[in-house]
Amino acid sequence: MHPTIETMRDVVAKGDEEALKDLLAKEVKFKPPTYYKTWTGRDPVAAVLGHVAQVFSDFKYRRIMGEGVNWALEFECKIGALDAVGVDLITLDDAGLITCFEVVMRPYKSVGALREAMNQRVMRDARFLSYKEALT
Amino acid sequence: MHPTIETMRDVVAKGDEEALKDLLAKEVKFKPPTYYKTWTGRDPVAAVLGHVAQVFSDFKYRRIMGEGVNWALEFECKIGALDAVGVDLITLDDAGLITCFEVVMRPYKSVGALREAMNQRVMRDARFLSYKEALT
Numbered sequence: 001m002h003p004t005i006e007t008m009r010d011v012v013a014k015g016d017e018e019a020l021k022d023l024l025a026k027e028v029k030f031k032p033p034t035y036y037k038t039w040t041g042r043d044p045v046a047a048v049l050g051h052v053a054q055v056f057s058d059f060k061y062r063r064i065m066g067e068g069v070n071w072a073l074e075f076e077c078k079i080g081a082l083d084a085v086g087v088d089l090i091t092l093d094d095a096g097l098i099t100c101f102e103v104v105m106r107p108y109k110s111v112g113a114l115r116e117a118m119n120q121r122v123m124r125d126a127r128f129l130s131y132k133e134a135l136t
Numbered sequence: 137m138h139p140t141i142e143t144m145r146d147v148v149a150k151g152d153e154e155a156l157k158d159l160l161a162k163e164v165k166f167k168p169p170t171y172y173k174t175w176t177g178r179d180p181v182a183a184v185l186g187h188v189a190q191v192f193s194d195f196k197y198r199r200i201m202g203e204g205v206n207w208a209l210e211f212e213c214k215i216g217a218l219d220a221v222g223v224d225l226i227t228l229d230d231a232g233l234i235t236c237f238e239v240v241m242r243p244y245k246s247v248g249a250l251r252e253a254m255n256q257r258v259m260r261d262a263r264f265l266s267y268k269e270a271l272t
Contacts, residue, residue, distance in 0.1 A: 036219065036243045036246075071201065072199075104223050104242045106169040108247045111242075
C-alpha cells in the first residue's frame with residue numbers, strides 16, 4: 001500500500017489538521033458528499049477535514065482498494081445516531097501527495113445530518129471567512 | 137480485471153435485467169444510496185438496478201479499483217439536470233457472482249432527485265408488490 005494511504009488510516013479519523021496538511025498537495029481539491037462545489041487549497045481542505053472528523057463518530061476504514069496514484073478507501077461511521085458508509089476517492093500526485101479527495105456516501109438521510117452539522121461548525125469557525133474564495 | 141467486473145461495465149449502464157441476473161448471486165444484497173435498508177435476492181435486485189439505469193443518464197464508469205473479490209467502480213452520471221458521482225462497492229463470491237452491491241454517491245441534492253425518481257418508478261412497477269419482503 002502507498003505510504004500516504006497507510007498514513008491516512010491514522011490521520012483522517014482523528015482530524016489532526018497539521019498531520020493532514022502533510023498529506024495534501026498545495027492545490028488539493030476536496031469534493032464533499034454534501035454539495036457539488038469544490039474546496040481548493042491545503043489550509044481550507046485540512047480545516048474542512050478537521051471538522052468532518054469531529055462530526056463522524058466510530059469511524060473505521062473497511063476495504064482499501066487501488067494501486068499507484070488511484071485509491072478507494074471504504075469507511076463506516078456514525079453521524080449522531082445515524083449509520084453511514086462512504087468511500088474516500090483519492091488521487092495522488094507524483095510526489096505522493098493527495099491532489100484530489102472526493103467523498104461519496106450513503107444513505108441520503110445520514111448525509112443530510114452531516115450537511116446540517118457541517119454548516120453549523122463552519123459558520124462558527126472564523127477562518128472560513130478567509131477561505132470563502134477557496135470554494136468554487 | 138475479474139470477468140464479472142468487466143461485464144458490469146457493459147451491463148449496468150443499460151440496466152438489462154436478464155444480463156444483470158447472470159452476474160448476481162441468488163441471495164445478493166443491494167444497499168442503495170437513497171436509504172439504509174437492504175434489498176435481498178436476484179430478481180428484486182435486478183429490477184431495482186434496471187430502474188436505476190433508466191433514472192441515470194450519461195452514465196460512465198471512471199476508475200475501477202480492486203482485486204480478487206473486492207472492487208470499487210467509480211462512476212459519473214446525470215440525474216435529470218444534476219451531476220452525480222458514485223462508487224459501486226462490489227463483493228464477489230467464490231463463483232465470481234456479485235454477493236454484495238453497495239452504492240455510495242454525491243452530492244446530496246442529486247441523491248435526493250434519485251430517491252424521488254426511484255420512488256415514483258417502483259410505485260408503478262407491480263412486481264414490487266411481491267418484492268416487498270425482499271426489503272429489510
